[in-house]
Amino acid sequence: MKIVQVSPYDYAYPGGVNRHIFALGERFTRMGHEVKYILPTSRPKEAPKDNHFYFVGRPIPIHASGSIVRSPVSPRIFFSDHLCEILEEERFDIVHLHEPLFPPLTTACLRYSRSTNIGTFHAARARSWGYWFWRPWLNQWTPKLDGRIAVSKPALEFISHYFPGEYTIIPNGIDIPHFDAHREPFPEFRDGKINILFVGRLEKRKGLGYLLAAFRLVKRAYPNTRLIVVGPASPSLWKYRWLVKRYHLTDVIFTGYASGDEIPRYYHSADIFCAPATGSESFGIVLLEAMAASKPVVASNILGYASVITEGVDGLLVKPRDAGALAQAINALIENKALRESLGAQGRKKAELHDWDRVARRVMDYYEQTLEKHRRSAR
DSSP states (O other): OEEEEEOOSOTTSOOHHHHHHHHHHHHHHHTTOEEEEEEOOSOGGGSOOSTTEEEOOOOEEEEETTEEEEEOOOGGGGGOHHHHHHHHHHOOSEEEEESTTSTTHHHHHHHHOOSEEEEEEOOOOSOOHHHHHHHHHHTTTGGGOSEEEESSHHHHHHHHHHSOSOOEEOOOOBOGGGGSTTSOOOGGGOSSOEEEEEESOOOGGGTHHHHHHHHHHHHHHOSSEEEEEESOOOTTHHHHHHHHHHTTOOSEEEEEOOOTTHHHHHHHHOSEEEEOOOSOOSOOHHHHHHHHTTOOEEEEOOHHHHTTOOBTTTBEEEOTTOHHHHHHHHHHHHHOHHHHHHHHHHHHHHHHTTBHHHHHHHHHHHHHHHHHHHHHHHO
16 A cells, blocks of 8 residues: 655654654554655755655744644645655555645645545634634635544544544554663662653643642652653743742753653653643643653643543642642542552553554555445445
């Protein structure tokens, strides 16, 4: 089978959707299929120069839902002869579009594609003014989607509000062996202190400010604790460093960017993982990463995280934006090593259900079912 994975997001800034498409592509290649990619890049000179990649469009930073996404905005892409030629020449069996109704790149691919088109919807937000405004125009292309996947129930509810239809939930995956128990912790964090870990972008909606306020309370009760913040520097970093000074906190470590090989070592250096996001999370990849490393998780009780965590079984869920509740849950885990171990063990079992090999097999089965339906309807 000949497959193309299409993403609207910048190749030069790895994010969840792009990691998703490359993980799928890797598994499909192992299955014996031919996989290529279409996506934009802001650094064409640094992009791979092999025939598996087509780079279309120059992305720019766009502020959306408390985050920054990097995607092209030029309407010229929608009339791109180059894109049309790629699809015409390659004649893919499956064109798999991620965020297929996010103009212009994925929508243009949908317009020009004569293949079986699968769309995966990743986002989950309270509302989208973009979908509301552009819905009449986008609805002319939705009939070209032969199959629709949502990565979670919150993602399904979000997109079906604007574009009703039949959706299949197939979750995000995780590379279980990459996060397994054989990773070495960082030696500087093996000094007897209880390590609390945050992993994510330093954006307001990720809730780090609430975690710092909670750590202030935790530190009073348990001085022998440390907070490790893993995430690339951002314009908000100064604010969080200011909060550390304002709260007179010690033992707060900002590591900056961590490579793919370093991230598992941070999980294995931690005793407790904390995800205090305030909303707009369709799923919880960082939760699954911590769970794959058998770490107990404290997370905000938001839809995307509650679809991953079973309260009291494989993690603890707390009210979002509530530093007191967050501190109380962290303290409960500090006090109870047996609970930490139990949640970690159950979390590992949950994570194994999301192994990329399983998820990719489900997506491939969906391709085959959709192809068969497409063939039958064409007869």
